[in-house]
Amino acid sequence: MKKLVAVLVISACTASVFAQQQPVQQQPQPPRWSPASTEWYTPVPPKVQPGVGAKPPSDAIVLFDGTDMSKWESSKTPERGSRREAAPWKIVNGEMRIVPGSGGIQTKEYFGDCQLHIEFKSPPAENYNGQNRGNSGVFLQNTYEVQVLDGDNNPTYVNGMVGSIYKQSAPLVNAYTKNGEWQVYDIYWKAPKFDSNGLVEPAMITVVMNGIVIQNNFILKGDTPYTGLPTYTPHGRLPLSLQDHGTEVAFRNIWIRNL
Numbered sequence: 001m002k003k004l005v006a007v008l009v010i011s012a013c014t015a016s017v018f019a020q021q022q023p024v025q026q027q028p029q030p031p032r033w034s035p036a037s038t039e040w041y042t043p044v045p046p047k048v049q050p051g052v053g054a055k056p057p058s059d060a061i062v063l064f065d066g067t068d069m070s071k072w073e074s075s076k077t078p079e080r081g082s083r084r085e086a087a088p089w090k091i092v093n094g095e096m097r098i099v100p101g102s103g104g105i106q107t108k109e110y111f112g113d114c115q116l117h118i119e120f121k122s123p124p125a126e127n128y129n130g131q132n133r134g135n136s137g138v139f140l141q142n143t144y145e146v147q148v149l150d151g152d153n154n155p156t157y158v159n160g161m162v163g164s165i166y167k168q169s170a171p172l173v174n175a176y177t178k179n180g181e182w183q184v185y186d187i188y189w190k191a192p193k194f195d196s197n198g199l200v201e202p203a204m205i206t207v208v209m210n211g212i213v214i215q216n217n218f219i220l221k222g223d224t225p226y227t228g229l230p231t232y233t234p235h236g237r238l239p240l241s242l243q244d245h246g247t248e249v250a251f252r253n254i255w256i257r258n259l
């Protein structure tokens with residue numbers, strides 16, 4: 001016991017002497033913040049007039065306003081040496097309607113990151129069901145499909161229902177209203193990024209349907225094929241395209257903003 005006390009006393013003395021020998025350390029001072037230290041004034045964001053009702057924002061590229069399809073062309077690959085054909089769909093009462101069997105359409109302009117507004121209306125259900133009822137699709141960058149389908153009491157595989165990222169992600173909820181009513185998509189798209197070695201950053205999408213978030217920052221696994229697994233193939237900016245899947249789906253109020 002005496003030995004232990006002696007050891008403790010010696011240790012304490014040594015520590016005390018050692019402590020006295022250390023130079024006095026200056027404690028680092030926290031930075032002196034003022035409110036202004038974390039504020040900046042440039043660049044000033046451009047002023048954009050928000051759209052009211054069905055009107056697009058002032059800086060949007062209007063892709064269809066009910067009058068003409070001049071921003072669109074056929075998705076069909078043209079014959080060698082010839083130009084791409086005009087968009088083969090029709091305009092009826094200010095709506096752009098699919099002409100079944102005529103093929104898809106795509107924008108003449110190419111896009112990357114974007115905000116897209118598009119409205120669609122399914123044709124009468126008749127005797128069609130599942131994937132055959134009101135099928136079309138919004139293809140971001142000609143490659144990645146947000147499914148367009150009649151969602152009014154129309155069971156099908158959920159990763160292929162309306163609002164799905166086709167065969168990758170079912171919507172969080174079914175926000176479709178009724179057959180024959182206009183449905184509104186607002187889509188926020190972050191394009192995938194590639195370098196010479198391939199994929200650097202996958203695509204990400206948020207989809208709002210009729211004001212309800214149905215895809216929340218979903219990270220895509222690649223393209224959206226009918227058969228097989230998704231893969232990425234490097235690309236740059238590409239057109240927005242709309243699918244002809246054999247039914248007379250109508251579209252209106254299509255506008256896009258580059259981000």
Ligand code: MG
Pocket residue numbers: 135136137145147148243245
């Ligand atoms: Mg489709």
